[in-house]
Amino acid sequence: MADRLKGKRVLITQADDYMGPDFIPIFEEEGAIVIADTRDLTIPSAAKDLIAETGHIDVLVANLAAVHPRTSVENTTDEIWSEMFDKMVHPLHRLVRATIPQMKARRSGKIVVMGSASPLRGQNDTSPYASARGAQLAYVKTAGFEVASYNVQINVIAQTFVENERYFSKEYQQTDGFKEKFKDVPLKRLSTAREDAMLAIFLASEESNSFVGQAFPFAAGWVV
Amino acid sequence: MADRLKGKRVLITQADDYMGPDFIPIFEEEGAIVIADTRDLTIPSAAKDLIAETGHIDVLVANLAAVHPRTSVENTTDEIWSEMFDKMVHPLHRLVRATIPQMKARRSGKIVVMGSASPLRGQNDTSPYASARGAQLAYVKTAGFEVASYNVQINVIAQTFVENERYFSKEYQQTDGFKEKFKDVPLKRLSTAREDAMLAIFLASEESNSFVGQAFPFAAGWVV
């Protein structure tokens, strides 16, 4: 393993959820100084405060998650619906808005959004989750385009089928629903959290300086 | 012109905005009974009330719009941001949720969402608008997948560069910003509102019964 993030200050948000727990040690292996924050980012002022408190940020890992409600169009209450946007979409805008000025000023910085492949292919019972994740993809495409000329790179990992106790638990892997869906996955195994981290580290490092506003499907071949 | 929508009850929402004013007479030419509603759909109960009052709906034209704020990532206030989702995203979910039961029960019905191509290609100063429009595309993909087996079809027109006094006014067409952007448009003209209506009518009619959860870029070739 190289020191691809040696001395880089990497802020990981919602660090006790989604890819946070798995990513922290792997980013540290690469030499990163990880600031692992766990505050509730649904509070409108939280993102601004977090960025102000953190100071210098080389890499923002915008790791935002909500429990996938797996609910039909008709059974999606307004509460379920709003929660998706409150947890995953509005905080992304606020985090990026607060981080961009320092990155533009230094003409250097990376934002890696931990997103989802759910907006890229239809499935039952995914519309609220996928819609919020789709907003993230569009945000990265347009915001990433806009800041590209300042040498700031925003990209997103559009993932699914990643081994993760919180999202693809051993119990869920035993269900018929999972098994039926999994038939369709050409890799015939889940991706590992380490493989996911390797992509994130690539996107956080100087190796990927020319990617801007791009979505990287990371889905064991389920979408490419 | 054929009677492709003869006797069909077509509900057009926010009918005094976006494509509403242009679409109403063209849909009527095709024989549709147009219910043109103009209520404020940001009120949470409005969608449910509208669908209940309307009764039988063969075609829902989910025409939802907000003024494009054309603002940078850093200058996007939370008010600007929320307005996009309040006007274009949350009402879409509530309209579809309220309409689907009658369509599923009859095993017949069409929902045509009037969306945008903005999530499909990066541009400056578009992130709040494009993010909300991106949520719409993901919603159509997943909700459309889910209801497909009930013979209900939800599809979306992902449009831009459509001649329209409200979105591409004669004044805007004179600006340098527009002219620079327009160089890139292979058609070398705006699409007309009638051309847009022809696609919408195709998607509203029985001719398109096998399209489900699909986005149709309609962008004078700017994206395809």
Add this chain to the structure above:
Amino acid sequence: MADRLKGKRVLITQADDYMGPDFIPIFEEEGAIVIADTRDLTIPSAAKDLIAETGHIDVLVANLAAVHPRTSVENTTDEIWSEMFDKMVHPLHRLVRATIPQMKARRSGKIVVMGSASPLRGQNDTSPYASARGAQLAYVKTAGFEVASYNVQINVIAQTFVENERYFSKEYQQTDGFKEKFKDVPLKRLSTAREDAMLAIFLASEESNSFVGQAFPFAAGWVV
């Protein structure tokens, strides 16, 4: 049914194969004067001769087909491979090249390519067929872009799961391979040849004058 193609001279190539037999009567219902040609277009001079003999062409339906070899990467002989390109790719280039001058001169004309969704999603045993069909999609995107400003429109239908005795025969529909694949199709039925024709007629008519270089997935929701 309207006379959307009234008096239009429509050339359908390889008219005894793929969508030819189904399309001819439906195009005629719309008022088209159909020139149904069945010559072997793998002969390098054939396309040029055909266009010269046909004279005025309003609409070219580039209907090119080969039997899908359903063969693995390793078992794809050079003969199988070449046949795909000889039948579906090289004639497309020659047909379009021969047809474009008259259309550009008149500043009017439509080319509808009957393509395939196979390049849009991975499947086993499809690589030779899908590669040739992928070349078609790229050709339409670039050639269509290039001629757009002359008011000539080239678009492609990227189809699969269309009811068709030659491609999805009743026998094939009884196989386990088909049934397994079909589980994944949200429409839960094949599209009909008439539905396919309706899209082709839309793309052949003046209603679609602002689509250029675009691929229309037509796949019962399997890809969108």
Add this chain to the structure above:
Amino acid sequence: MADRLKGKRVLITQADDYMGPDFIPIFEEEGAIVIADTRDLTIPSAAKDLIAETGHIDVLVANLAAVHPRTSVENTTDEIWSEMFDKMVHPLHRLVRATIPQMKARRSGKIVVMGSASPLRGQNDTSPYASARGAQLAYVKTAGFEVASYNVQINVIAQTFVENERYFSKEYQQTDGFKEKFKDVPLKRLSTAREDAMLAIFLASEESNSFVGQAFPFAAGWVV
């Protein structure tokens, strides 16, 4: 720099063209044993002979190139057209077919195709080049899907705007055609050959074991 390819036998084809000359030293920095071959792969037996002579291959870098003819649809002769497929498409099929058996037998191996972004967005005078490159993308998607379950990974870099004396020479960069096109590139610079190599090395290394049949646009943001 890590030894991410330490001891890996990496075959680079057409090694004196396209990305070959730039890649060889950078792959060697990562510990690879590079076999740089320059034979003419348009000869049908050449691919098979090459793979047989090379013996054990951990990574095949399918680097296939032809001079971009930059010619209009109407001026594309059959010679120009065929050259694209003879140099870039048919050899890809033959190289992969010859390499897959040893990789499947070992349940290990990577194929990185050096492709192009030209099939992903319309431009004038690109149809022959883009069509051949589009066939490559479809081949990778389907062949990559097919071999995924054997732990063999085929992926493709869909590149453009990469600094390279052979493709984006200093002279070409001075032309008005280039400058006009370049306005549209959000990165505001070309990617470097080293950045391109970093992506290729990522795809050649064990870090990317879960990517299968995927295209990675690498285009300075021109397409994402």
